[in-house]
Structures are given as C-alpha cells and as structure tokens.
Amino acid sequence: MSISVLVGAQWGDEGKGKMVDYFAQKSDLIVRFQGGDNAGHTVINDYGVFKFHLIPCGIFNKDCQCLIGTGVVVNPDVLLEEMQQLTEANISLAGLKVSAKAHILMPYHQKLDELMEVSGGIGTTKRGIGQAYAYKAMRKSLRFEDLLNLENAKKKLADIILVVNKQMSSYGIEPYTVEELFAKCEAWASKISFMIVNPTSFLHERIDADKNILFEGQLGAMKDIDLGIFPYVTSSNPVAAYAAVSGGFPAKKIDKVIGVAKAFSSAVGAGPFPTEEFGGTIDMLRGTGEKPDDEFGARTGRSRRLGWFDIPVLKYTHAINGFDELALCKIDKLDDLPVIKLCVDYKLDGKIIKEFPNTEDLERVEPIYITLPGWLSDTSKIRRIEDLPENAKKYIKTIEDLVGTTIAYVGVGPNREDLAIR
Template structure:
C-alpha cells in the first residue's frame, strides 16, 4: 500500500538562484549552505556556467558537478533538466579525484540530455553566421542541445545503457546535422558518426556508475526530512522566457525552473534565496542600463576579478540595479537576498543605486518586458556615502553606518530581506544577519 503524504510531512527544500545576469557569487553561498545539506541538486543549464569556490586557500572551479561534492557524505545530483557534456563532466570528476575528493555520491539523471560534438559546432557556426547580431554564447553547444531536446531528437544520458539505440540516434542525427552544416551554413565541417559513437560509448561506460533516476532520490530525501539544496546556474535575466531575450541562456534559472529540472513539485520548496552582487555585471551583448565606462567600472572589474570562470571574458560592470532586484524577487518568489562582494565597493567615495529607469519623460519602476524598451531606458540614481575596507569584518554590528544604510536601502527597494552579506571570497567572509 502506498503511503499518502501531506504537505506537513515534507521537509521543505531551499533554492539558491542568481538574481541578476549570473556570476553573482552563488557558488560561495551554495558552498556555505551545503555544509548542512544532505543533498545538493543542479537542475538546469550545462557547462556554459561556472562556479568558483575558495576553501582553505584552495580554489575549485565547477561547471556541472554541484559544489556540495566538497562535503563528504553529501549526495550531489545532476538533474534531468541539465544538458551534460560527457567529456566535460569526466574532466571535472578526474580533477576532483586527483585532489583527493570522493565522487562516490555523484548522481546523474538518466533523463538529462547529452551535448554532442555537432552541438558545439553548430553553436560556433551560428554565432559566426549572425555576424554583428551574435548573442555572445560560450559556444559550448548548450543552445543546440536544448533545441534537439525540444525537437524531440535529442540523445539522453540513459541511452548509453542501450548501445544499439544510442548508435541509431547518433547516426540519424549526424546525417541531419551534416546536411544542415554544409547546405544551410555552407561550412566544410562534417562529422563521422562511427568516430563519435566510439568516443562517446567510452564516455558512457565511465559514467555508468553515476547514472540513476535522481527524481526518486530527491523526493525520498525531502520525504525523510533531509536537507535538500538546489543550486542555480546563470541568473534571472538570462532566463529563456523572462530574461533579456534573445541575449539569454536556453533554460530556466529562476526558482520555477527547479521544479521541472529536478522533477519535484512546487510545494516541496519553502526557502528561495536570491544571490545579488553589491553591483551588477553581465557577460556578452545586450542592453545594460547601469553599465559603467569610467574609472569606477574599471576599478570594480579589477578589484572584483570580474572575468568569466568558463571563458575568461572580462565582464561588463555597473552600479546596483534595484529594478532588476525587484524583478527577481517577484518572478522567483525570493524569501531572502544574499548580497555578495560589497567589499569590492570599498574606497569609492560615492556609491550609486539605480532606483528606477527613465524612458523619455516616463519613470519606469518595473523591468521592461521587451528589449527595445530596455534599450531606451536610462538609470535614475540615488547616491549614498561610500566606505573604507570592510574585508576584515566578521559581524554585521561592526559594519560602518554607511554599509548598513546601503544594505537597508537595497532591502527597501527590492522588497526582500538581506540575510547574508559577503565581504570576500572565503567561507569565513560571509556574514549572517
């Protein structure tokens, strides 16, 4: 007989998402919260995202493996909504093992789609074909992989367990992709199905010990009252539906994406933490109302080490944008804000916060739905007093009044409580409020 579960029987899970354009420092927050978690889950995106964690002077860079893997005993899940580059995840696994980190608790969902060589090729070819209208993708093949998923021609991780089905799908896809590459894009790059099959079957053999139905693992953990943490990749404004389309990713980095990408119901989520930086950055093209082109922008980039984990590209930097903050709070139902890297703003005499946009003679307080409207928006700034070095501070009470006023103003403008403040990259440089 199946036991009937009621809402009160579940241990609500926590979600950590990026509340800007990504690169908000989610990895550190996830790493801290992972200490108490029994299960850590990645539910969307691919290895186009990167998380950097600093532990005891050691730096770890993650792209697909949840950073909770650094805690022995923690089950780390790559969920069904993730697109997996087998070579990429095996390189991460090998890196972790070489540094003495056990990967025995890593689980990869059988439903996750596989990034294939032709996906990467098409990603690069399409970007080149777009010319000046390119999106600025990482060329990791993520978008084309999600395209195949939506078209229902994708290859899933579970296909590795059925070699004949895997081979048939590869041959069929290679035939179609070669035709598209040569006849549509007039490129000489073609793929040999048998070579791909040989290479990827070897990857599949190595990945077999990690493959399972992770939706059942997550459900049972929540039902048993265990701490489950969902780690987001990318950020709110890169959401395929709600972000600055078309300069977005191919999945749903908002809280709602967790439910589909991990196979759980929304009633199992209780706490939604949005990670924001004390300023804003973005990678790639697209409008950016508070972007700085002066010494302050250069200083923020250099002090904050704002260069991509995956690509090394310099990030565009700007003042904190509360219009974006409010948008993230309402679209993801944020219950708390983790405010990162405010130490980067130290020693800047005047700190600015964007409180609204001005479009012509109109004042706009909600983030525009259309890119063309956003392009016409100028930031409306409020100025606050700056502060000196705060990287050594470990208690909220010890912050200068200027810092406390900055945090309070962000809470008021965004509509959510700041519960954590980051003053540096290390675990101990995170202050609970």
C-alpha cells in the same frame, strides 16, 4: 526536511558558487537543475580554488550527495575533466550522480554553436548549450540513460545524424559519422555509467526521508529564456520554479528561495545593461584578473561589463522568483569608494516607468540614481551584519527597503568563511 532553491538575482556571476559551498555544509543533497558548462561557479575553500561548470558546488562535503539534474545539458568530456580535477585534489566523488534523463551535449552541438556565432550571434560562450537544448526540443537527442543501452544509442544516432549532417552541409563542414560518435558514447559509458540514476525516484526517496536539499541555479534571472532579456539570454530557465519542473516534484514543496546578488552589477555578452559605466570609479571594481574574484568570466576569462546596483532589476527578479532572503556578495569591493551610486528607477521617453520594460526599451532607458556615502574601511574580517560600518548597513537597508526582501548574508571576500550573517 527542507527544499531550498538558490538562484542568481541579476545577470549571472553574482557569487552563487560561494553561497552553495557555504550552504552545502548543512545539506544532504545539492542538485544542479539547469544550464550547461557555459558558465562557471567559483569556489574557494580549504581545498583550493575551483571553477565548476557542471558539478554541483556541494561536492566538498563528503556527507552531501550531488546530482547533475534532468534540466542540465551535459558535455561528458567536460564532466570527466572536472572529475579528474577533483580526484587530483583528493576530493571524493562517491556522492556524485547524473540524471538518466539529462541530455548529452554532443560534439556537433558545440560545432554548430561556433558556426552560428561566426555568422552573427549574441556573444555565447560557444559551448553548444543552445544547440543541445534545440535538439532536445526537436526530440533528436541522446540522454544519459542511452549510455546504459548502447545498441539503442547507436540506433538513435543513425536517425539524429541525418539532421546533423544537413546542417553541417549548409555550412560546408565535413559530415559526422555514426561510428565516430558511437565510439565516444562507448568511452563515456565505460567511465560514467555507474553514476547514472533514475532522478525522480532518487530525489523523492530523499524528500520522503526528510533530507535537506538545495537546488543550485546557474546564470541569473535576467538571462532566463522566457523572462529575461530575449534574445540575449541562455537556453534554459534559471528561475526558482524550474527546480520543481526539472526535478519532478510539486512546487509547493519548496520551502525557501534564496536570491544571490552582487553589491554592484556585471554582465557578460551582448544585450541591454542600463547601469553600465566605463572607466573611472566603476573600473576600480574590476581588478587585474590575478585574483579569483576579479571581474573576469570563470568560463571564458572575458572581462565583464560593470555597472552600479540596479534596483529595478532586483524588484523584477524578486517578483518572478519570490526571494525569501538575499545574499549580497562582494560588498568588500566597495570598501574604498567614497560615494556609491544606486539606480532606483528608469526613465523612458522622459517619464518614470513602473513596469519592467521589454528588451528594446531597456536599451533606451535612462537610469535614475541616488548617491550614498561610502564607508572607506575594511569589511573583510567582519562576520555579523550588525558589525558592518554604518554606511555599509545603510546601503544594505536601502536595498532591502526598495526591493522588499531581507539581506541575510553579505559576502566580504572570496572564501567560504568570508560572510557577514544576520
């Protein structure tokens, strides 16, 4: 038995979908443990190209069960859309389950998100994620267990709607009715009830049966609501420890933490991004959007902000996650670069700093770079790290030495099998 947690080591969009799809081939259970449908995990394998926002990326292994966990806020309409996409591709959904304790993202959450962004937001995806978590914290929320007791759900809606409509009134928006929201709950219950499970007993049964379990994080550690670049963060905790918190099991049972990083940096939305550059060499990494691994958001299609690899960020996310190993994705995107910049330190007010700065200071830091030679050769067919070009291995070794962990997997293309392994 093993429990592993896979999380983003940067700002999100690191390649987690690809890596979960790879690890799922030897897993008995994959658990999405936080977030919502505000970000996408792209999977490319023999079945095609898929962009998942809620369903765990282990769904392609028919022997692997998939649980949308307690820490996720779930828009049932989006879930049903993803289920339909998989059904049309002849992918079995028999192993897909939803935690009874997961909170339901309602239409008014998304509407409030849209309204708040218009009045001065932080660049959210307007999917209602933050508002769903806010209502969860206010205890004005429905959980999936309420779809198993619709009369109880209707009573709760009558209480919740009082708060919702006061907010809507402040924006000059027509109020919601209990009847229209309850009708949606009835429709969801008819299609989803059979998938709802008690998450604690479901997970502990598999822990006790010595199953291989992988927890799938969404976004990256720099977007963690407590430890990230607040307020330019998500509304949950995409760090490894939260897998145990939301999963309801002792953290000491986690055997391995896998960080996923990209061979350069990217970010979506507002906030500090020290190594960001525009045009020139860095823009060569973006692509045109025609390929599924080009640098455009899987959820929004927005062009990502791009920059060089940032060692201070990786050292910080390693400190708060404890990476046993790293997967370094998209190194093939650097194949045509004659030289590659690597940020190794920050300078603030003329002095090199050792502590990771707060958000305001991160806006002001000056990145300190070293320059490494590129390898100017195709890495896409290489399957062992030891067979990579010497300068590629030097780049990897430099990152390992500076961060203090091992890079065990190197992504050399978008497909599941496009991996060089140690």
